[in-house]
Amino acid sequence: MRSPEYFRKEVDLCFVKNWILVGRVEEIPEAGSYITKDLPFGHASILIVNTKNGIKGFRNICRHRGNKIACAAAGQARAFTCTFHGWTYDCDGKLRGVPDEEAFLDLDKARLGLIPVHIDTWNGFIFVHLGNEIPAPLKEYLGDLYGFFNGFDFDKLNVTWSFKTEVEANWKICFDGFLEQYHFAFSHRTTVANTFLAPDNRFGRLGWHQWWDPHCVCSITGNPSPRRPPIGKVLGGPNVAGSLPPEPFVISKNMNPTQDDNWELDSVMLFPNFLIQAHPKSYNVWWFWPVSATKSVFEYRRYERAARNAGERFAQEYYLSLVRDTFLQDLFAFEHVQQSISSGAIDEFPLSLSEARVAYLHHQVNKRLAREHDPVIEGEGDVCSS
Ligand code: FES
Ligand SMILES: [Fe+2]
Incomplete structure (x- = not known):
């Protein structure tokens, strides 16, 4: 518990490649409600949005030059506009607007949506998974714990x-x-x-x-x-x-x-x-x-x-x-x-x-x-x- 090298491995194997609990569904009660969560390990910031298509999670990173796309801890939005140069994303993470778009040569907007993270819920608790590969389902990860709180208010x-x-x-x-x-x-x-x-x-x-x-x-x-x-x-x-x-x-x-x-x-x-x-x-x-x-x-x-x-x-x-x-x-x-x-x-x-x-x-x-x-x-x- 003092080795930086062990710590780096621990973060990768126990946190980046694991389901991590980040909040509750009551924090994002309606379509457009969002929260951001800065995860102290790995300098990761996550944006979680309640959309018409369910709860979605993204890296809180603008695809232009990496500014945070949402800075508040929580809020309500119809779209997210980056405060650096004004790129705009909808709640599903699609890139919708680029100021002075003609000045970019061959900009492929379809490829530059917000980066999704895996997301799932359990008893109203929201989990994210930052790994690149498709993880084992949350239900499987929780195993015998999955039904333990059934009925708890x-x-x-x-x-x-x-x-x-x-x-x-x-x-x-x-x-x-x-x-x-x-x-x-x-x-x-x-x-x-x-x-x-x-x-x-x-x-x-x-x-x-x-x-x-x-x-x-x-x-x-x-x-x-x-x-x-x-x-x-x-x-x-x-x-x-x-x-x-x-x-x-x-x-x-x-x-x-x-x-x-x-x-x-x-x-x-x-x-x-x-x-x-x-x-x-x-x-x-x-x-x-x-x-x-x-x-x-x-x-x-x-x-x-x-x-x-x-x-x-x-x-x-x-x-x-x-x-x-x-x-x-x-x-x-x-x-x-x-x-x-x-x-x-x-x-x-x-x-x-x-x-x-x-x-x-x-x-x-x-x-x-x-x-x-x-x-x-x-x-x-x-x-x-x-
Ligand atoms: S970094 Fe977001 S618009 Fe430039
Ligand atoms: Fe104690």
Whole structure:
């Protein structure tokens, strides 16, 4: 996790040649709605457009001299006009207008449409594939995960909070920190430890889980008798997030498969860099974007229903301040881990059963890089030799 050469291979094999989740269909609600997404790896920028012919994805690149064709993060357009020299493309990516076209000799407009990228959706999540070859279908890539969330009301919830920042740590160090709860009793002693760690699971052991190559899922339980801070008592409920009154909301019948009374959420690691944590009335998502061997972008969104009164809004804001503090505790540790790895003084980590999902992520990366031998599989615990 400090080698630029390993990083370049990783980006190519795990990101460029993989389905990557980039957003949700609610972000482009009608024909002409679009979003752009700058993918920190490979300097790629993507334009995703809702067209009369379905959702389409393109490289966000003008075919004249390479300016971005759309600069806003989101918008509504009947056509896209490049701000450099005014070439215009329709929503299907066809080149429609070239100022002073006669000055170009033999300009073949049919050949100069926007460059398409492969695109597909799953439960309203939009995926792109940047590879040149036709990829395996998304359904095949998701495998056993494909039907897991059937029935979950993703489309009834809205983004209430989002957070994005650069972290001086490899993307896998950041993702690792969200694939285990072993650190909760210590890193999150002052924030969420008490919400999740029950007396019979004081160190965040891994509960029900499945390996759905290359993804994995697990259930996470909560503390049935959490200590409530004074503000939590005012807001009511076992914890602040739970203080919103119950209402009809459908979750998938596949979730909480062990029917645990203390179930809090199901957590899905969607390879390579996406995490979904789905609760009964909300869901949270994270992206861990690679930037370089020692730097990443951490992106988070929380989806829930809108508050209906000031009390609910206050409860949500309080919860979000708790989440923010929790993330700061995480990021603090991640940058220290990177510093230690970059120092070259250590090259292996011993992992516990509670950290099995960490090993699984690294195993999936290593597998793609087709190493001569796989240290994770062979039990050497070496997840940091890259
Ligand atoms: S770069 Fe877009 S019109 Fe010239
Ligand atoms: Fe954490």
